[in-house]
Amino acid sequence: MKGRLLKGLLAVVGLSLCGLLMGTAASNDTAPPPPGKTTFYKDVLPILQNNCQSCHRAGEVAPMALMTYEDARPWAVAIKMAVTTGKMPPWYADPQYGHFSNERKLTPQQIRTLVSWVDGGAKPGDAKDAPAPVQFVDGWNIGTPDRVIEMPAAYNVPAEGTVEYQYMVIPGGFTQDTWVRAAEVRPGNRAVVHHVIAFIRPPGSKWMADAKPGEFFLPKKEKEEDKDKPEAKQEDKQEGSNQQPRRRRSGDIGELLVGYAPGLQPLDLTDEAKLIKAGSDIILQLHYTANGTPGTDKTTIGLIYAKQPSKVRNVMLAASNAGFKIPPNDGNYEVKSQVELQETVTLSDLMPHMHFRGKDFRFEVIYPDGKTETLLSVPKYDFNWQLGYRLAQPLVLPKGTRIECTAHFDNSANNPYNPDPTKEVKWGDQTWEEMMIGWFSVSVADPKVTAAQLIKFEKPGTRTSTQPGAKPANAAGSVGGGSQQ
Numbered sequence: 001m002k003g004r005l006l007k008g009l010l011a012v013v014g015l016s017l018c019g020l021l022m023g024t025a026a027s028n029d030t031a032p033p034p035p036g037k038t039t040f041y042k043d044v045l046p047i048l049q050n051n052c053q054s055c056h057r058a059g060e061v062a063p064m065a066l067m068t069y070e071d072a073r074p075w076a077v078a079i080k081m082a083v084t085t086g087k088m089p090p091w092y093a094d095p096q097y098g099h100f101s102n103e104r105k106l107t108p109q110q111i112r113t114l115v116s117w118v119d120g121g122a123k124p125g126d127a128k129d130a131p132a133p134v135q136f137v138d139g140w141n142i143g144t145p146d147r148v149i150e151m152p153a154a155y156n157v158p159a160e161g162t163v164e165y166q167y168m169v170i171p172g173g174f175t176q177d178t179w180v181r182a183a184e185v186r187p188g189n190r191a192v193v194h195h196v197i198a199f200i201r202p203p204g205s206k207w208m209a210d211a212k213p214g215e216f217f218l219p220k221k222e223k224e225e226d227k228d229k230p231e232a233k234q235e236d237k238q239e240g241s242n243q244q245p246r247r248r249r250s251g252d253i254g255e256l257l258v259g260y261a262p263g264l265q266p267l268d269l270t271d272e273a274k275l276i277k278a279g280s281d282i283i284l285q286l287h288y289t290a291n292g293t294p295g296t297d298k299t300t301i302g303l304i305y306a307k308q309p310s311k312v313r314n315v316m317l318a319a320s321n322a323g324f325k326i327p328p329n330d331g332n333y334e335v336k337s338q339v340e341l342q343e344t345v346t347l348s349d350l351m352p353h354m355h356f357r358g359k360d361f362r363f364e365v366i367y368p369d370g371k372t373e374t375l376l377s378v379p380k381y382d383f384n385w386q387l388g389y390r391l392a393q394p395l396v397l398p399k400g401t402r403i404e405c406t407a408h409f410d411n412s413a414n415n416p417y418n419p420d421p422t423k424e425v426k427w428g429d430q431t432w433e434e435m436m437i438g439w440f441s442v443s444v445a446d447p448k449v450t451a452a453q454l455i456k457f458e459k460p461g462t463r464t465s466t467q468p469g470a471k472p473a474n475a476a477g478s479v480g481g482g483s484q485q
């Protein structure tokens with residue numbers, strides 16, 4: 001958390017100039033409420049309740065609570081800074097494209113109110129003016145779960161070093177097909193949990209068949225082991241064809257149920273549900289990071305069942321590309337991915353995923369008639385915030401529609417997060433390696449259809465580097481992914 005705070009501070013310093021400019025521009029359209037008249041209880045608390053407390057309360061992702069006057073007062077100046085620079089609440093979508101129901105954004109009026117409160121001396125006002133407190137369920141954001149699945153064993157994270165992704169198969173105990181309306185991952189120890197993904201492994205799947213249930217498991221990396229085998233060499237040559245990442249291609253892997261990462265909201269569906277077939281297991285992928293102090297984690301998952309079997313099934317899919325090689329010192333390396341829908345689906349959520357060198361990300365759809373639409377553009381991607389963007393109006397995409405994602409990576413020394421601009425960077429789990437995944441979730445009327453049947457990977461558009469003097473990019477690479485990371 002320390003590292004992240006420091007980075008956060010650096011970001012504030014970097015952004016503050018533009019924030020000051022924005023602040024001046026904003027105050028021109030309507031005069032701010034007179035300083036001194038704006039009070040915490042009457043004006044500020046309602047804004048904090050609706051926009052900040054989901055994260056700024058005990059046990060949640062933010063380092064401090066903003067529940068009461070006493071909580072907020074010491075942070076007044078920081079609050080002004082964070083909201084005028086746009087750092088808080090975290091939200092990265094370019095407002096030109098799309099409308100999102102989970103948009104975390106203050107209106108200019110709300111920003112003026114917070115600024116005026118701080119400039120006027122951050123007065124409490126009269127406690128009688130306070131709105132009723134928001135009723136949060138302690139420990140959960142989805143409400144009280146119908147079932148809580150806890151990791152049967154705790155993981156001990158060392159003080160230092162790289163921790164490989166850990167996997168754990170947890171016996172599901174689902175005796176009948178179960179429709180899940182909401183799901184949330186709760187890390188046991190946020191200081192060491194970087195991210196968690198819970199997958200559903202359907203009955204009969206061979207995925208991680210050699211893992212002992214309830215124990216931590218490191219899948220063998222085909223990449224390392226099969227390097228010298230003739231098949232692997234053959235596959236290397238095939239880069240450029242329609243491939244999933246090599247080490248994930250063999251065997252079916254599960255469907256993504258729910259993930260945890262800073263800023264990511266839990267799964268919370270209204271009219272649709274996720275199907276967990278009877279006999280399924282849950283597989284956790286856990287990414288721990290050493291932070292200087294040893295720590296222990298026991299993560300839990302909460303599930304809320306749908307009241308009745310759903311007619312509409314929600315499935316997470318991905319358009320990813322695992323075949324890129326980002327040249328050293330390239331400040332704007334483009335990677336594309338593309339899938340074609342094999343059924344008519346309704347699109348509801350979008351989530352870009354890259355690592356430290358990720359710079360920007362865009363989702364576009366190309367309809368069968370050739371019409372193109374930009375659904376989401378994240379012009380300044382920030383790895384610290386793994387945000388999902390939920391379409392305000394779910395979008396029906398006819399069979400044959402293509403989803404194309406375009407990402408740029410900054411592998412130059414200008415990227416403050418870049419661990420090493422002199423390295424060529426390829427796909428990999430660790431944050432100094434890269435990923436390029438456009439996660440998206442769709443709903444389908446046919447509950448039997450599998451994720452793999454819904455999309456076909458396509459050769460993405462050609463990749464070019466726009467960095468002057470950079471090594472020219474080679475031909476389009478392999479396309480990877482599916483319902484996996």
Ligand code: HEC
Binds near residue numbers: 004106
């Ligand atoms: C999605 C979760 C989330 C929401 C919503 C959120 N915050 Fe934060 N906030 C954080 C986290 C996490 C940090 C820790 C800093 C970091 O790692 O970037 C933080 C840090 C801060 C800081 C510390 C100073 C800084 O810039 O690092 C302030 C002040 C702050 N938030 C104010 C707010 C206010 C005001 C709101 C609502 C208008 C808000 N936050 C909404 C998660 C959130």
